[in-house]
Amino acid sequence: MKKKAILLIMVSAFLGSCTAVKEYEKVNLNDPDMALATKKVDRFEMNFQAYREAASGANGGKTGGGCGCN
Amino acid sequence: MEGKQVEVVDVINRKMKKLAIVIIMILPVLNVFAQGGEQKPDSVYKNRVLESTEIDILTSYYSQDGDNAAVSGGIGTEKLTDFTPTIVISVPLNEDDVLTLDAGISSYTSASSSNINPFDGDQPADPFQASSGASRADLYTNITGSYSHSSDDRNRIWSAKLSFSNEFDYSSFGFGGSYAWLFNEKNTELSINGNVYLDQWKLLYPIELRSFAGQAGDDEDEDEDDDRIPWEKLTGNTPYNPSFTGFNDESRNSYSLGLGFSQILSKRVQGSLSLDMVRQNGLLSTPYHRIYFADKDGSYIENFRLADDVERLPDTRTKVAIGGRLNFFLNEIFTARTYYRYYTDDWGIGSHTASIEIPVKLSGKFTLYPSYRFYQQTAADYFAAYEQHLSTEAYYTSDYDLSKFRSNQYGIGITYTDILTKARLWKFNLKSVDLKFHRYERNSSFKANMVSFGVKFVMDDL
Numbered sequence: 122m123k124k125k126a127i128l129l130i131m132v133s134a135f136l137g138s139c140t141a142v143k144e145y146e147k148v149n150l151n152d153p154d155m156a157l158a159t160k161k162v163d164r165f166e167m168n169f170q171a172y173r174e175a176a177s178g179a180n181g182g183k184t185g186g187g188c189g190c191n
Numbered sequence: 192m193e194g195k196q197v198e199v200v201d202v203i204n205r206k207m208k209k210l211a212i213v214i215i216m217i218l219p220v221l222n223v224f225a226q227g228g229e230q231k232p233d234s235v236y237k238n239r240v241l242e243s244t245e246i247d248i249l250t251s252y253y254s255q256d257g258d259n260a261a262v263s264g265g266i267g268t269e270k271l272t273d274f275t276p277t278i279v280i281s282v283p284l285n286e287d288d289v290l291t292l293d294a295g296i297s298s299y300t301s302a303s304s305s306n307i308n309p310f311d312g313d314q315p316a317d318p319f320q321a322s323s324g325a326s327r328a329d330l331y332t333n334i335t336g337s338y339s340h341s342s343d344d345r346n347r348i349w350s351a352k353l354s355f356s357n358e359f360d361y362s363s364f365g366f367g368g369s370y371a372w373l374f375n376e377k378n379t380e381l382s383i384n385g386n387v388y389l390d391q392w393k394l395l396y397p398i399e400l401r402s403f404a405g406q407a408g409d410d411e412d413e414d415e416d417d418d419r420i421p422w423e424k425l426t427g428n429t430p431y432n433p434s435f436t437g438f439n440d441e442s443r444n445s446y447s448l449g450l451g452f453s454q455i456l457s458k459r460v461q462g463s464l465s466l467d468m469v470r471q472n473g474l475l476s477t478p479y480h481r482i483y484f485a486d487k488d489g490s491y492i493e494n495f496r497l498a499d500d501v502e503r504l505p506d507t508r509t510k511v512a513i514g515g516r517l518n519f520f521l522n523e524i525f526t527a528r529t530y531y532r533y534y535t536d537d538w539g540i541g542s543h544t545a546s547i548e549i550p551v552k553l554s555g556k557f558t559l560y561p562s563y564r565f566y567q568q569t570a571a572d573y574f575a576a577y578e579q580h581l582s583t584e585a586y587y588t589s590d591y592d593l594s595k596f597r598s599n600q601y602g603i604g605i606t607y608t609d610i611l612t613k614a615r616l617w618k619f620n621l622k623s624v625d626l627k628f629h630r631y632e633r634n635s636s637f638k639a640n641m642v643s644f645g646v647k648f649v650m651d652d653l
Contacts, residue, residue, distance in 0.1 A: 122323075141455075142457065149348050150455060153608075154358070154550040155461065157463045161249060161279060161645060162643050162645035163643070164229075164277075165251035165253065166247075166629055166641060173592055173631075174566060174568060174592065174598070175534075176512060176532070176534035176540070176544065177512065177534075178467030178510065178514075179466065179512035179514030179532050181465075187331075188405075
């Protein structure tokens with residue numbers, strides 16, 4: 122139930138956006154810290170998490186390939 | 192031991208030198224392509240996707256320790272250190288196309304690899320002591336090349352990539368592609384990506400099991416004497432005679448399909464949703480992860496219990512992960528980056544990941560990055576601790592990465608950004624410097640620390 126509620130809130134937030142933000146209004150969104158992708162230096166952190174935890178994917182990191190068993 | 196480390200560092204130095212020479216030779220050639228795009232007299236003016244060649248030099252140092260090593264059946268040291276220098280070069284081939292080369296060499300020492308053979312050190316074999324023999328250190332190399340093309344209106348981007356990686360017992364070849372479509376005045380983006388990894392094991396069993404699997408009892412590059420098992424010290428259940436059969440399949444293939452959706456929600460908020468589905472088949476067990484059964488009497492040499500078997504896991508696995516990001520521009524100083532992921536697979540593992548990072552702009556050039564990440568997972572159906580499995584089970588593992596646990600991760604980073612790229616080194620202009628530290632703690636004895644460092648240069652035209 123909790124999971125469904127979280128999902129519903131996230132989907133509602135996305136669907137709630139009706140008005141497009143114009144290019145000249147994107148100055149804050151274009152801030153490098155607002156990027157939805159992760160920074161290159163964060164790859165090492167994501168790699169060790171993928172190796173040490175069972176979960177992977179849906180974060181821009183690797184989803185397969187390589188052993189990671191050491 | 193020091194001699195081995197010096198040798199590994201020398202190998203890295205030699206490989207990095209070769210890599211640098213190749214890169215320096217390739218860059219002028221690629222730059223010809225880049226300038227070719229500019230010289231078209233009748234070309235329509237377009238902003239370049241990438242203005243000039245960018246070079247990222249990245250390095251990380253990682254260390255971990257814990258008391259639940261999979262190589263010794265769920266007990267023993269998990270000590271591991273890893274040093275990874277990496278270089279990423281992005282070259283604009285013309286206004287629309289970018290070629291990226293990404294290469295890294297990782298040098299690691301680990302109890303996991305050293306205790307495959309715990310008898311080759313100069314101390315009594317013990318699961319809580321990483322063997323100091325030659326097998327304790329090795330190299331992992333990887334290289335990825337990717338190519339991306341953007342449409343004239345920059346609303347459609349496709350890319351393709353090839354990758355290869357290799358370590359002492361494992362190699363991986365991968366290829367993939369992606370397509371992204373921006374619309375709604377670039378407020379909305381839909382994307383799809385697919386990747387295939389064709390991996391190959393070199394089957395390396397625990398040293399004491401190799402004769403039962405028909406393997407010779409020696410490792411490459413080692414004297415046979417180093418691998419000699421001191422059978423005269425055998426105690427407990429004697430003679431040692433496990434019912435062990437090796438694996439037939441040496442391949443592991445992974446197929447992934449990802450879907451992405453990102454949306455600008457306001458002038459200060461944007462977010463994304465992503466879904467990854469992964470199907471794996473082949474040898475999904477690690478051949479040197481030992482198993483000790485509750486219904487078998489143990490055989491010991493010194494303080495080390497000899498394996499009853501190795502980890503056995505199903506040969507297929509299906510994983511599904513769904514994640515969401517929401518980033519908030521709070522004001523000129525603070526930004527909030529949030530992330531949540533739910534993961535499930537058909538091995539019985541479910542997990543939740545949540546993280547937040549609050550970039551704080553200290554000045555025009557310096558930004559601080561405090562962060563926190565929470566993670567929890569349920570155990571795989573096939574997991575049990577040391578000496579908890581029964582020999583009658585079909586599948587078993589004592590790898591604590593597949594156990595039930597929670598973890599907390601704390602991070603702090605600082606970035607220096609020079610928008611005007613004033614600092615120069617030959618033809619390279621410094622754009623940014625990143626330094627990050629992370630502390631990772633499970634609700635067990637497992638702890639890890641990581642330092643990451645990155646420098647980005649923008650290159651003048653050659």
